[in-house]
Amino acid sequence: MSNNEKVMIKINDNGSIRVTGEVELLDGAGNPFKVGHTFSLCRCGQSQKKPFCDGTHKQFQFDSAPRATQ
Known part of the structure; x- marks a missing residue:
C-alpha cells in the first residue's frame, strides 16, 4: 500500500460493510482470508x-x- 492510499470502510444502508483498500483480514486464530x-x-x-x-x-x-x- 502506498503512503497516500487510505483504506475506506463504508457501512451500507440496510446492507454490508464495504472495505476498499489494501488490508489483511484475519480469522480468530490469526489465519488470513483471501481478499481483493x-x-x-x-x-x-x-x-x-x-x-x-x-x-x-x-x-x-x-x-x-x-x-x-x-
Missing part, C-alpha cells in the same frame, strides 16, 4: 459465506442505517 482490493462483510448475520456478504440481507429486508455523529 474491495470486498463486503456481512452485517446481518445470515450470509452463508461469513464473514463475507452474499446478499442474503435483501431476502429478509435487513434494516440498519447508522449515521456518524459529529
Whole structure:
C-alpha cells in the first residue's frame, strides 16, 4: 500500500460493510482470508459465506442505517 492510499470502510444502508483498500483480514486464530482490493462483510448475520456478504440481507429486508455523529 502506498503512503497516500487510505483504506475506506463504508457501512451500507440496510446492507454490508464495504472495505476498499489494501488490508489483511484475519480469522480468530490469526489465519488470513483471501481478499481483493474491495470486498463486503456481512452485517446481518445470515450470509452463508461469513464473514463475507452474499446478499442474503435483501431476502429478509435487513434494516440498519447508522449515521456518524459529529
